[in-house]
Amino acid sequence: MTILEFTAIVAAVSFVAGLLGSLTGLGGGVVLVPLLTTLFHVDIRYAIGASLVSVIATSSGAAASYVKEGFSNIRIGMFLEIATTFGALLGAFLATRIPTSALAIIFGLVMVYSAFLSRKPRPRAERSLPPDPLATRLRMNGSFPDAEGLRFYNVQNVPSGFSLMFGAGALSGLLGIGSGAVKVLAMDQAMRIPFKVSTTTSNFMIGVTAAASAGIYLSRGYIDPGLAMPVMLGVLAGSLLGSRILVKAETQSLRFVFAGVILVLGLQMLYKGFWGKI
Amino acid sequence: MPATQATASKSHPFQPQPWRDRRIELILGNLLRTGVLLSAAVVLCGACIYLARHAHEPANYRVFRGEPSDLRTISGVLHSIIHERGRSLIQLGLLLLIATPIARVVFSIVGFAIERDRMYVAFTLIVLAVLLYSLLGSGAGG
Numbered sequence: 473m474t475i476l477e478f479t480a481i482v483a484a485v486s487f488v489a490g491l492l493g494s495l496t497g498l499g500g501g502v503v504l505v506p507l508l509t510t511l512f513h514v515d516i517r518y519a520i521g522a523s524l525v526s527v528i529a530t531s532s533g534a535a536a537s538y539v540k541e542g543f544s545n546i547r548i549g550m551f552l553e554i555a556t557t558f559g560a561l562l563g564a565f566l567a568t569r570i571p572t573s574a575l576a577i578i579f580g581l582v583m584v585y586s587a588f589l590s591r592k593p594r595p596r597a598e599r600s601l602p603p604d605p606l607a608t609r610l611r612m613n614g615s616f617p618d619a620e621g622l623r624f625y626n627v628q629n630v631p632s633g634f635s636l637m638f639g640a641g642a643l644s645g646l647l648g649i650g651s652g653a654v655k656v657l658a659m660d661q662a663m664r665i666p667f668k669v670s671t672t673t674s675n676f677m678i679g680v681t682a683a684a685s686a687g688i689y690l691s692r693g694y695i696d697p698g699l700a701m702p703v704m705l706g707v708l709a710g711s712l713l714g715s716r717i718l719v720k721a722e723t724q725s726l727r728f729v730f731a732g733v734i735l736v737l738g739l740q741m742l743y744k745g746f747w748g749k750i
Numbered sequence: 751m752p753a754t755q756a757t758a759s760k761s762h763p764f765q766p767q768p769w770r771d772r773r774i775e776l777i778l779g780n781l782l783r784t785g786v787l788l789s790a791a792v793v794l795c796g797a798c799i800y801l802a803r804h805a806h807e808p809a810n811y812r813v814f815r816g817e818p819s820d821l822r823t824i825s826g827v828l829h830s831i832i833h834e835r836g837r838s839l840i841q842l843g844l845l846l847l848i849a850t851p852i853a854r855v856v857f858s859i860v861g862f863a864i865e866r867d868r869m870y871v872a873f874t875l876i877v878l879a880v881l882l883y884s885l886l887g888s889g890a891g892g
Contacts, residue, residue: 476801478809508811515814525844529790532782532850539779546775550858550874557880564884611867679851680877686848687884691823693816697840698809701797704844708790 475698482512483702490530490710495717496727497671498590498734499678500707501527501649502583506737509576510744514699516572516579520648521694524682526707527650531679533708534715543616544672548627548665551610552637553677556655557684559641564685567646568692576745579647583738586653590731601664606630616669625666633663637677645685650678774861778854785850792843800836824885852881 473481485507486500493500501523508519538544567575607613607627615624627633636658644651652674659670689695743749820826821841830838855878862870 473809474806475809476805479797479801512811514811517814518811525847528847528851529786532847532854533786535854536779536783539775544775546858546861547870550855550870550877553855553877554873554880557877561880561884610869676854680855680881683848683851684881684884687881687886690845690848690885693818693822695821695841695844696811696817697796697821697837697844698800698804699811700844701793701800701840704847705790705793705797708786 479702483706486703486706487710490707491714494711494714496730499652522700522703524648525700527682529708530711538672543668549673549676555637556641556681559638560645560684563642563645564688580738580742587731587735601626628664629662633658789843789846796836796839
């Protein structure tokens with residue numbers, strides 16, 4: 473394959489991944505690395521570097537539309553960023569040290585888990601939880617515009633949310649993904665944040681977390697311009713288009729299909745990891 | 751600051767509304783989008799040069815070699831731009847992209863400082879320190 477053909481096909485695949493990732497809310501990065509490694513025989517380290525770059529593009533590109541909705545809670549985001557950025561540093565250092573077959577196995581496990589998680593209905597945030605002393609002290613409780621006006625919420629279990637976020641950051645740094653699934657889990661399940669708030673806050677955090685490992689990836693030579701270019705441009709275009717049509721589209725069945733794709737790719741990564749074919 | 755006071759008085763007495771001045775966030779959101787589009791434009795320019803010169807060479811990413819040193823560091827990228835290399839220009843665009851979330855963190859510090867929220871100024875400074883360490887301290891800055 474010549475560089476021109478390679479660039480065109482990778483850009484097209486990245487565009488579709490970005491579009492589906494943004495329509496389903498499952499993120500495009502998680503399918504990119506397995507696609508690049510299996511379809512295009514790209515070394516997993518180059519694939520992870522390119523994916524990480526595209527994660528930053530998606531997060532920062534979507535920020536403007538998320539901010540207008542007024543759901544994201546910048547204090548929750550910034551406090552948890554302490555955990556995710558330290559996690560991301562650890563993950564990025566580990567990525568340069570552990571064998572690629574181990575990377576593939578962890579990647580496969582995360583994908584299978586994400587596919588499973590996307591099938592579970594997200595918990596309806598209870599309306600009136602008592603204020604948690606620590607969350608109150610950290611000024612995390614907030615409100616967001618609802619059909620009935622402003623809705624207030626009280627954040628719970630800050631320490632467990634913080635620890636989960638460290639893990640999410642480590643996975644992000646290790647695998648070059650946004651690990652939105654783990655971030656949303658920490659905020660939905662542990663901290664009981666309404667999902668409109670957790671989804672938009674997670675988007676903000678994903679970019680900052682990815683930037684924390686990007687420097688390490690760059691200095692280790694994981695970010696190849698020839699590969700990152702079509703991936704970044706494709707994913708960015710796809711996700712921007714996706715966020716435009718998101719409001720009208722019926723995403724339930726699409727989510728189901730995409731979760732299936734993630735599951736299959738995850739199992740394939742596990743297979744390749746265990747049999748050392750990566 | 752009449753606008754700020756009006757928003758503040760509407761919020762619940764025990765639950766402060768985060769980011770009272772949403773204008774900062776709106777400006778920031780647009781700034782980020784501009785940053786991303788700018789970096790995409792730079793990457794695209796680099797892509798044109800790169801493809802014009804190397805379109806028909808074989809693509810091979812099977813073996814990990816790591817990037818040459820001038821594509822691994824900020825100063826290396828900036829120096830090699832002079833030679834009008836497509837790959838360096840793409841890498842510059844990617845550096846701009848990495849800078850967008852960092853810019854957001856920097857502006858958040860300003861936002862928290864305006865709100866006189868010292869605790870969150872401190873939290874945000876910690877996050878910024880980690881980001882700068884990764885970009886400048888881990889070898890990419892050299």
